[in-house]
Amino acid sequence: MKAYALLALLLVVPVAHAEVEIMMEKPVFGYCERLNYTIIVSEVTGDSAIIHIRDSSGTASSAIPIIIESLQTPVPSLIALEEALFKQGIYNVDVQYSGSQDTAEFEVADLGLVCLPGTARQIVFxxxxxxxxxxxxIDALQRYVEEIEIPFEIQESNVYDVDIPGWTIILGKLWAIGEATDAELIDVINYLAKEDLIIPGQSLETGA
Structure with missing residues (x-):
C-alpha cells in the first residue's frame, strides 16, 4: 500500500526543468561578422544544449550540440556570415535544454563591411x-583582397624571405577567434606596408 502511495505521489509531483535563455551579442549582424550569443541556464544538469538556426520561412539548420558546463556559455561562431549562406533578413536562434526552450531573434544585413574572401580567410587561418x-x-592577401596594397611583388624567389613583425600574429589569433574583424586585419596589413614594416627579403633588396 505504501508503495502505491509513493508511486501516486511521484506521478503528481511536477518535474522541475532547468530554465534556459539565449542572449544575442547585438540585434543586427553584417556580412563578414561572426554570430555571437550566450546561452544562460538556471542550473547545470549535464545535458547539452541543442541549437538550431532558423530563417524567416521556418527552414532550420541541423542540430548543433553545445556542451553546458557553467551557467553562462558564450557561443562565438568560428565562421563569418556570408551572403551565399545567409540572405539578408530575420533569423532565430532556437535552443532546447533539459526540457526547456527559448528563441532569440537577430537580423543579417549588408552593412558595407570590408570582407576577406573565403580563399584568403582559409590561408590566414x-x-x-x-x-x-x-x-x-601576405601574397594571398595581395592577390585576393582588393583593399590590400603591398608596395612590392611577392614571387617564388622571395616568398620565404618576406617577414612581418612578430606581434602581428597576436592580431591574427584574435581575428581567428572573432575578437578582431576582417577590416581591422586589413588595416593593420596596410599600415605595415605603408610604414615599410613588411620586409621583402634579401633577394629583392639585392636584386638577386
Missing part, C-alpha cells in the same frame, strides 16, 4: 596555426 610562412599569407 593556416598562417595563424603556423602552417604557412608570412610571405605566403
Amino acid at each position: 593556416s598562417w595563424v596555426q603556423g602552417g604557412i610562412s608570412d610571405g605566403f599569407m
Whole structure:
C-alpha cells in the first residue's frame, strides 16, 4: 500500500526543468561578422544544449550540440556570415535544454563591411596555426583582397624571405577567434606596408 502511495505521489509531483535563455551579442549582424550569443541556464544538469538556426520561412539548420558546463556559455561562431549562406533578413536562434526552450531573434544585413574572401580567410587561418610562412599569407592577401596594397611583388624567389613583425600574429589569433574583424586585419596589413614594416627579403633588396 505504501508503495502505491509513493508511486501516486511521484506521478503528481511536477518535474522541475532547468530554465534556459539565449542572449544575442547585438540585434543586427553584417556580412563578414561572426554570430555571437550566450546561452544562460538556471542550473547545470549535464545535458547539452541543442541549437538550431532558423530563417524567416521556418527552414532550420541541423542540430548543433553545445556542451553546458557553467551557467553562462558564450557561443562565438568560428565562421563569418556570408551572403551565399545567409540572405539578408530575420533569423532565430532556437535552443532546447533539459526540457526547456527559448528563441532569440537577430537580423543579417549588408552593412558595407570590408570582407576577406573565403580563399584568403582559409590561408590566414593556416598562417595563424603556423602552417604557412608570412610571405605566403601576405601574397594571398595581395592577390585576393582588393583593399590590400603591398608596395612590392611577392614571387617564388622571395616568398620565404618576406617577414612581418612578430606581434602581428597576436592580431591574427584574435581575428581567428572573432575578437578582431576582417577590416581591422586589413588595416593593420596596410599600415605595415605603408610604414615599410613588411620586409621583402634579401633577394629583392639585392636584386638577386
